[in-house]
Amino acid sequence: MTNTENFFAPDAVFVTDQIKQDLVLKEVYDKLLERGYVKGNFLSHIVEREHNFPTGLDTKTLGQNIPNIAVPHTEGEFVNTRLIVPVALKNPVLFHNMIKPKETLEVKFLFMLLDNDPDGQAKLLASVMDFFADTPANELREVFNFTDPQAIYAFLKQKFMKKED
Template sequence: MTERVLDPATCFVVQATDRTEMFTKVYQQLFEQGLVANGFLEEVIQREEDYPTGLDSRNLGAGLPNLAFSHTEGCFVKKQRIVPIRLLEPIVFKSMVNPEQELPVGFCFMLLDDKADGQAKLLSQTMTYLSQAGVSELKELFALTKPQEIYDFLAGRLSF
């Protein structure tokens, strides 16, 4: 793959009060970079409502923030990317395992892929990294507060 799946321009640190505000802030940057199409914002918001992506992080280790893995249909995506989003304050997502459960999420990996099965591959690769990394390594990642630091940290660790 010649295209970079992780890019410093698509690593974010976001202050938002809810999912819609977070998605809007990230969408504006992704759209300006030509990575997503018109309609992406509405679709990612709706898909999160219909198919929640929050994940309780207790299985990864104690003291880690809950995670989310937002994505939408490939027709709204122009380029493949993993978009790490550090949330300065937790935002409520519903659990992918139990959609009735609300989780305060501190870190989101937005998965962009223009292929039908692409998100599954990106999710699998991201989850493999998260499950194999030690708790101290993940705490270090989730504490970073600058986009470039997040990119530098993940660039050598996520393999594609």
Template sequence: MTEKILDPASCFVIDAEDQEDLFTQAYQRLLKEGLVADGFLDQVIEREEDYPTGLSSQNLGADLPNLAFPHTEGIFVKKDRLVPIKLLKPVTFHSMVDPQVSLPVGFCFMLLDDKADGQAKLLSQTMTYLSQANPSELKELFALTDPQAIYDFLEKD
């Protein structure tokens, strides 16, 4: 699942009060790692408002947290990366399927791709991985609260 898009320095565990807090904390870490440009934070917040990325996990298995796949335009990305983010408490996202529906999200996969439409490929790869994984393995992944353990888990596949 890696193809050099996964790195232990960009696997996060975040305790966020809300979506903006989550994005701010992720942005500060990603900026420090040199993965995103100035303007990324405003753009990811704006894009999430216009094009929600929350997804119910009910089709993946029972007792799994809902997911989100936030991203923004490639001009704000310096390096391609899949950024797994374990949320210590759920953060509300709107559903990408039905934006009127609010979902408590427990795990995010932030998609960083510097190409104009690159996040579609990264989203497709991530969704393929999730849909083919055993639900018990996903439960194990989504329960991890150590960034290195999240990286190690995803790297082994």
């Protein structure tokens, strides 16, 4: 596994009050593009991929009252780096379920995966899934309701680094 210290960047943690999926992705894209993390054609590809291959995850199996999450991503040719981009949603946003694509889920938190290595996305996704498995339900509930980007960054950086110890 690669060094998890580089999975997050303090300037790539976002909180949004958008209420529609495409608007959330556009807002995050604009900021990521401005910071040089993604390429100009990233937005159309992540939106298209999300519509064709949904990434919403039902968190019921992780514990009671844990908000649902989504893990939007697209091919590495549209990004410039390797990063997990946490996005807290102040309002629930509908995403289709990854497992049951016809089902919609109210999502409150995103882990957007950026990886310019064609084989790397699976590793990033595995790290996120390990985080779910290794983090107590009360802590997941807490972080998925944070609305301060610095608090989200500090929590996730600490949790992901712990796995390396």
